[in-house]
Amino acid sequence: MSDPIDDEQSDSPEIRMKVIGVGGAGSNIVDRLMLSQVTGVELVAVNTDQQALAGSPIVNKLCIGKSVTGGLGTGGDAEVGREAALKHLDAIDEMVSDVDLLFIAAGLGGGTGTGAAPVIAEQALRSGAIVIAFVALPFTIERAARAKVAQEGLKRLRDTCNAVVPLPNDLLIQESDPDASLLDAFAKADAWIEKAIRSIWCMMNKTGMINVDFAQLRQMLAKKAGKTLFGLGAGDGPNAAVEAVADLKLCPLLHTPEFSKKADQLLVNIVGGTRIGMADTQMIMEAVSEEFGADANVTMGAVVDEDLGDSVEICILGTSEVSSVPFTKVVKPRAASSKAVKDEPAVEKTETAPRSKAASSRPATHKSNKSAAQEEFSFSEGDPKGEFENSDGTLFEGQDLDSPTYLRRGVKIVL
Numbered sequence: 001m002s003d004p005i006d007d008e009q010s011d012s013p014e015i016r017m018k019v020i021g022v023g024g025a026g027s028n029i030v031d032r033l034m035l036s037q038v039t040g041v042e043l044v045a046v047n048t049d050q051q052a053l054a055g056s057p058i059v060n061k062l063c064i065g066k067s068v069t070g071g072l073g074t075g076g077d078a079e080v081g082r083e084a085a086l087k088h089l090d091a092i093d094e095m096v097s098d099v100d101l102l103f104i105a106a107g108l109g110g111g112t113g114t115g116a117a118p119v120i121a122e123q124a125l126r127s128g129a130i131v132i133a134f135v136a137l138p139f140t141i142e143r144a145a146r147a148k149v150a151q152e153g154l155k156r157l158r159d160t161c162n163a164v165v166p167l168p169n170d171l172l173i174q175e176s177d178p179d180a181s182l183l184d185a186f187a188k189a190d191a192w193i194e195k196a197i198r199s200i201w202c203m204m205n206k207t208g209m210i211n212v213d214f215a216q217l218r219q220m221l222a223k224k225a226g227k228t229l230f231g232l233g234a235g236d237g238p239n240a241a242v243e244a245v246a247d248l249k250l251c252p253l254l255h256t257p258e259f260s261k262k263a264d265q266l267l268v269n270i271v272g273g274t275r276i277g278m279a280d281t282q283m284i285m286e287a288v289s290e291e292f293g294a295d296a297n298v299t300m301g302a303v304v305d306e307d308l309g310d311s312v313e314i315c316i317l318g319t320s321e322v323s324s325v326p327f328t329k330v331v332k333p334r335a336a337s338s339k340a341v342k343d344e345p346a347v348e349k350t351e352t353a354p355r356s357k358a359a360s361s362r363p364a365t366h367k368s369n370k371s372a373a374q375e376e377f378s379f380s381e382g383d384p385k386g387e388f389e390n391s392d393g394t395l396f397e398g399q400d401l402d403s404p405t406y407l408r409r410g411v412k413i414v415l
Ligand SMILES: Nc1nc2c(ncn2[C@@H]2O[C@H](COP(=O)(O)OP(=O)(O)OP(=O)(O)O)[C@@H](O)[C@H]2O)c(=O)[nH]1
Pocket: 022, 023, 024, 025, 026, 028, 029, 048, 073, 074, 075, 076, 077, 081, 106, 107, 108, 109, 110, 111, 112, 113, 114, 136, 137, 138, 139, 142, 146, 169, 186, 187, 189, 190
């Protein structure tokens, strides 16, 4: 796929997208996105660890809660992470105020990502953005307390985001070469996030055979969501479409307890080279709807990217409603929450990089649905059974994926 922003000939982006990496893992993720030249979206790093932030190549960064943490991190305390973020509500508001589609990346189980990410999500939601969070869940070998903190963080994020995509770190080991280093495994996780962001960027900004606009995306994600379903598949050559469907069905992310098996709202995006036609598109849609959507309300986009040659890529993002109770919209004056904790100045915040030429040419009609009194969405908890303990075994090719891979395969992690 061509790099969205580097492609000067591409259609002007109309949707302002940002990725905010929160905490150590989140910052690593945006660092890697930057190094892999994902420049179609603005990248921001937020952390309590001043030293780690100083080493990040990201231009826009915000050190939060120095008065609480001394700039040394939260020591794994999510309440401290939350408090640190609350001390910078004005800076966070500014960070999210011009965003249509916000991706939050974080690792759950520590203090900063778990505590601060929901605060950022809530502010972004209030300012009218759609918020999709990609969160790494700690390895099973990490302390049980971490898993508990992560589950609480996941619940909070599900209450404050339009969609939350959990990426279990155990799965990363499974996906990686047994001798791969931990950093390699993490890089692999970041590749999922990168592909998802690129795919959604293409869907929103490229003209295609079947276009999905931002209003459709908003409508699709504005339902009360529980678990998220997210997967990617790719194929190449004369049977690229068939291969891409097969690859998608094998996508390990779709075979974990964290994801639902079917979606009530399903977004399918197909990006193909010039050879992709309506017949391929239709075949993909039918196969994907049958496998993952059944009775789902399916929104589909299909765009051509000349640089893909004979390749086809499929990205699916679905949410499943866990309650028939409709959205509860609570109108809250923005100031009420913003004043909850007195803001302190950002310790380290570089100038906001100028928006891309294309992005700044965005029509002024966007975000016309914003109002001075912002709306807050109230969601219910998505997984009444809990994430790990009581879920059914997930059998895939004869193996129970709920059992940590390093136990099943004796994988060793090179640190
Ligand atoms: N996928 C991925 N996961 C990571 C990475 N770094 C850490 N993690 C995971 O994320 C969890 C949270 O770690 P951090 O992000 O370092 O923690 P933090 O949010 O900065 O919180 P504190 O350091 O306690 O303030 C860990 O338990 C790891 O499982 C990374 O680069 N990629």
